Amino acid sequence: MGRKFGRRPDGSRIKNRAAARNARPKVKYLITGGSPQRSLLTDPLDRRSQVYKIITERIKELREHIGTDITYPLSRVLEQAARLSILVDTAWAAVNRDGVLHRGEATSAAEAFRKLAAEERQVLAVLGLERRERQVPRLKDVLQGEDE
Secondary structure, three states, rough: OOOOEOOOOOEOOOOOOOHHHHOOOOOOOOOOOOOHHHHHHOOOOOOOOOHHHHHHHHHHHHHHOOOOOOOOOOHHHHHHHHHHHHHHHHHHHHHHHHOOOOOOOOOOOHHHHHHHHHHHHHHHOOOOOOOOOOOOHHHHHHHHHHOO
């Protein structure tokens, strides 16, 4: 059963109802317990945090790279790309900590990194940042020692 309004966790009554309302947090903070990926993608960030500063820096870099007039939908895609880049970096750190394989199977950190990297590539493709193709030499030419 849920907690009643105007009551403390121990069940005692709060005399001033305004105090109960004022005690509730008004800003959503980045919570790392449970599912940090969803929190970082959707919740507003505390502007004092290091994560917020990194995200604003990456948004600025993406804006400079695109260089056109930024519409509201495009700015939302830029923000999503910046948040995903933070998540990809975090997942890569987890891969470095936990390793890629455990008992012959990919670790959850490696799977999370793979999925987040794919999502980031999709968002960057929407922005028009495509993968550049390069000329790959044929195996026959490499074995013969020919360079073109």
